[in-house]
Amino acid sequence: MRRSYAPSRVSIILSEQSPNENRDPNTLYKPPTSLARKRSSDAKRFPNKRVCYKQLLDEIDSDGETDGKEKNETRKMSYFNHEQFILQILKKPFKVPLEGYAGGSSSSKCLGMRRTGLRVALHDPYSDGALVLYYPPEQSPQEQLSSSKDNSKTQVHVVVDPILCQVLRPHQRSGVKFLYECVTGKRIEGSYGCVMADEMGLGKTLQCITLVWTLIRQSPEAVPTASKAIIVCPSSLVKNWAKEFDKWLFGRVRCLAIDSGSKDEIDKKLLQFILDQRVRAGVQVLILSYEGFRLHANVLHRGEVGIVICDEGHRLKNSESQTYTALNKLNAKRRVLLSGTPIQNDLLEYFSLVHFVNAGILGTESEFHKTYEIPIMRSRDSDASEKEREKGSEKLQELIELVNRCIIRRTASILTKYLPVKVEQLVCCRLSPLQTKLYKRFVKSKTDQVRYLCILYNF
Numbered sequence: 057m058r059r060s061y062a063p064s065r066v067s068i069i070l071s072e073q074s075p076n077e078n079r080d081p082n083t084l085y086k087p088p089t090s091l092a093r094k095r096s097s098d099a100k101r102f103p104n105k106r107v108c109y110k111q112l113l114d115e116i117d118s119d120g121e122t123d124g125k126e127k128n129e130t131r132k133m134s135y136f137n138h139e140q141f142i143l144q145i146l147k148k149p150f151k152v153p154l155e156g157y158a159g160g161s162s163s164s165k166c167l168g169m170r171r172t173g174l175r176v177a178l179h180d181p182y183s184d185g186a187l188v189l190y191y192p193p194e195q196s197p198q199e200q201l202s203s204s205k206d207n208s209k210t211q212v213h214v215v216v217d218p219i220l221c222q223v224l225r226p227h228q229r230s231g232v233k234f235l236y237e238c239v240t241g242k243r244i245e246g247s248y249g250c251v252m253a254d255e256m257g258l259g260k261t262l263q264c265i266t267l268v269w270t271l272i273r274q275s276p277e278a279v280p281t282a283s284k285a286i287i288v289c290p291s292s293l294v295k296n297w298a299k300e301f302d303k304w305l306f307g308r309v310r311c312l313a314i315d316s317g318s319k320d321e322i323d324k325k326l327l328q329f330i331l332d333q334r335v336r337a338g339v340q341v342l343i344l345s346y347e348g349f350r351l352h353a354n355v356l357h358r359g360e361v362g363i364v365i366c367d368e369g370h371r372l373k374n375s376e377s378q379t380y381t382a383l384n385k386l387n388a389k390r391r392v393l394l395s396g397t398p399i400q401n402d403l404l405e406y407f408s409l410v411h412f413v414n415a416g417i418l419g420t421e422s423e424f425h426k427t428y429e430i431p432i433m434r435s436r437d438s439d440a441s442e443k444e445r446e447k448g449s450e451k452l453q454e455l456i457e458l459v460n461r462c463i464i465r466r467t468a469s470i471l472t473k474y475l476p477v478k479v480e481q482l483v484c485c486r487l488s489p490l491q492t493k494l495y496k497r498f499v500k501s502k503t504d505q506v507r508y509l510c511i512l513y514n515f
């Protein structure tokens with residue numbers, strides 16, 4: 057077998073030969089092991105020796121003057137023959153290494169051709185337990201044919217990541233579906249918000265994490281629906297949210313939880329986050345407190361985010377508060393508000409929450425006051441007429457129908473099946489002497505009080 061050497065190698069071999077030796081460098085084959093040994097000893101003897109090809113030929117030329125012309129001519133010839141041999145190989149046309157390759161787009165086997173715009177769902181919608189949030193419209197055979205040629209307009213399934221699917225409880229699955237439909241405008245045209253008012257402990261956090269992760273990764277168009285999300289929560293929960301993201305997604309999502317730091321430092325981080333326009337943003341989820349948001353609102357108003365989630369959202373019940381105003385100014389199309397207790401005092405607070413997520417569906421504040429609040433409150437008065445009562449319940453029904461499209465509330469009773477069976481044990485025991493004494497004194501004092509009250513009120 058003929059073995060070719062790199063020019064640098066050839067120079068080393070040539071320099072090792074005695075001047076009288078007339079050997080062709082390309083015939084100097086050595087078994088690989090001894091060659092490797094030789095290489096390491098060469099490296100020691102000729103540290104960092106670099107030889108240029110041109111210089112090598114010149115050396116051969118100049119050698120010729122001392123060693124004799126004939127010898128050098130032979131060396132040069134064998135060198136150029138070898139070059140010719142390599143050139144011949146390189147001149148051969150490229151042959152596709154795929155059997156039966158016919159070329160062109162008609163072949164199923166495509167070499168070196170990237171199929172542009174190929175859209176596929178990120179997760180298998182037909183797998184066991186898959187939670188599909190969006191089904192693409194059925195296609196006619198003609199449409200299927202044209203979309204197989206041009207896939208760029210085809211829609212795909214939006215499927216919840218299986219790592220989340222496997223942990224979601226049934227009520228959480230329906231909750232995620234509800235959230236997704238709301239924030240993608242499927243429930244109320246032109247409105248992209250909702251209130252999740254599940255009772256405490258039903259896993260609102262996990263449902264929101266599932267929503268955010270799905271929006272960050274998927275859409276019917278096979279691109280992210282949103283590249284960035286902001287979670288606003290009480291300062292005591294900032295770390296908890298970050299932990300929950302990690303717990304359920306195993307570090308797949310890039311979170312930035314801000315709960316301390318100097319103003320300049322935080323401003324810098326927030327600016328970087330908010331101005332990041334990439335589809336796959338460096339920080340995908342920003343978690344910060346209501347106070348933090350208010351303090352740095354001027355920075356956060358300089359950009360856009362795909363979705364904002366407000367935990368313990370009843371903090372936004374006053375539409376005139378600074379926090380409400382700051383959050384409302386945020387450029388976020390999709391808004392989710394989480395609260396275990398959405399109605400606390402009056403209907404106007406309820407209006408503020410709904411208005412924050414879906415501005416306009418209840419009209420302006422004064423319109424809401426006139427249309428719903430007055431008739432409903434009037435009908436509750438003890439001296440309300442029959443007509444007022446009727447109008448009140450009619451308006452209440454109308455309001456419930458309207459808000460039910462963007463509010464979901466489940467009670468903790470659905471959790472009972474996940475809790476261990478309650479066991480009650482009744483144990484009877486005697487009072488200790490001290491307990492008996494205290495008990496008798498208490499009973500006597502109460503009896504005295506009752507006797508006194510009876511005398512006072514003439515019972």
Ligand SMILES: Nc1ncnc2c1ncn2[C@@H]1O[C@H](COP(=O)(O)OP(=O)(O)OP(=O)(O)O)[C@@H](O)[C@H]1O
Pocket residue numbers: 223224225228254255256257258259260261262396
């Ligand atoms: N599907 C689930 N499997 C296992 N643990 C879960 C699941 N869903 C929620 N949890 C756990 O239950 C606990 C309560 O959930 P979470 O805090 O999200 O409830 P919540 O509705 O947000 O309550 P709160 O109103 O207090 O914020 C958390 O520790 C959470 O990790």
